[in-house]
Amino acid sequence: MGTTVGTEAKLDERIAFLKKQAQQVRLHIVKMIHKAQSGHPGGSLSAADIMTALYFDILNVDPKNPRWPDRDRFVLSKGHACPVWYVCLALRGFFPIEELDTLRQFESRLQGHPVSTKTPGVDATTGSLGIGFAQSIGMALEGKWLKKSYKVYALLGDGEMQEGVVWEAAASANKYKLDNLVAIIDNNNLQNDGYTDRIMPIEPLDKKFEAFGWTTRRIDGHNMEQILTTLREAKAHRGTPFCIIAQTVKGKGVSFMENVRGWHGKPPSDQELAQAIQEIEGGLK
């Protein structure tokens, strides 16, 4: 039987716990990418607070039974940010924390992009932008068809909104009134080649999703209180699919990575790692 972690605690205590947890998540992200000397730190760090809230408060999952049929589903549609997912899964007990050191290595279960048949807790193979979100539609449809109470959560990047299939998926969620589907957009305004609003503008995302029949919320994606209360609202929401547009900073928590295009897919050096660890341990600014 799956359980969320300590949902009974008071809100301010939960927030304090989650903030501490997010710090651990960030530390593991930079360490594992440094160890692999390959991976995507920027988009992992921008999603760290949201992912922590999901895995340590919201998601009803069972690490001992990763394919438990009644579990909440999670799809990392921005699959390149899998370091943050692997860390959350490891800290939640899906596999040993030491395994994080094998990221992207030969015969590792932790592939360069998430693979459902290899990693416990990975519900969908992703890595091709837009497709994970479109897969989450099928998962939510199945839940509706079977009259199950689980929810499907998909985390997307804002650059990913440029993929046409995202809007095919958004339309179908409206048609089938998938109120068991929650999309979270990690809106860090940076993609591989530069600022999202310059490469190919995708705003206003809230108006677009509302026009597609979704309920939307805009939040600060690094404010744990806002993250938690909005995710809890989404979890209880009925009637329409729910979209959270989370304003974030790419590379959040490590000053020299923050909002710098070059840290999309680059590992830190030894020196950079030491500084990153120091800054993360100092807490979010």
Place this chain on the structure above:
Amino acid sequence: MASVKEKVQLRKTDSPTRKSFSERMVEYGEIDHEFVVFESDIGYSTYSYLFGDKYPDRYFNMGIAELGTMAAAAGMAADGRTVVVSGYGVFLTMRAVEVVRSFICYPHLNVKILSSHGGLTAAIDGVTHQATEDIAYMSTLPEMKVLAPCDKFSARAAFDIAMQTPGPVFTRLMRDPLWDMYTEKDTFRLGGSHVLRRGGDITLVSYGDIVFQALEAADLLAKEGIEAEVIDMYSVKPFDAETLLESARRTKAVLVAENHQKRNGLGYEIGTFLLKHYPWKSAGVKSLKFDHLGLEDTFGESGNYYKVIDKYGISGRAIAEAARRLLSGARR
């Protein structure tokens, strides 16, 4: 080993393979309540609407959005459920090929692709609707199995094979009603084939609609004293290597004809297979005669089906001509 049919009798049919496949899907829905069908807005063409009419809660019309449809099907199949995805071959196998590859074949999901308008059988619709590269795309993907039935009975059997084979299965179906040849008593299996006619001079291999053209070619050749063996390779991947080798050992000449690009079609597969596995010693020959008919690095066009396949060299007449040429040793 494939069964050998005593006598093949062609009967005009009113049911194209796309319809027969869908009709079997409806029947199957009564015994298997767990699978669902995703359509991409051509249900009245693929006849998947028959399933939707009977089981509305198990039928999801995702609109004119093959990419999103295929990905949503992957999501619904993620925990093991069988999902049939219906659409036209060009769109399912090319627009959505990456989803089929990375998110259906790679995780080995039970997605069964109902793909209509294979080859030039959508002749009057023109190139945009003629899937003449579908076999190449699908058979190249690891884990994917590929079927190409030619008539009502083999199309119905293809549905059963698809459902009973774990993992992804692609079935190439046709737009137009052609002929029926098999009966309810004929059996089909993954990796199987049927020898439709025995002959010792040349082996004609084909699948789908071109099976009928190969039979016609065999009739034409018989009048000249050439006895052609005709194999219906309805299971394109995996194909029936045993039957092929046994036949080729006797005839020492193989001609593959397919309604598809020559490049990366079944003929390429069989050609390279024979190079490696042909039993030269027991055949008692030093050379095997081989040729391959299909689209020669070209697109098709609109027009009457029989005129189009004749122009592109895969009609019975064209196959017979190629067989004569091959046996006479002439080079094209």
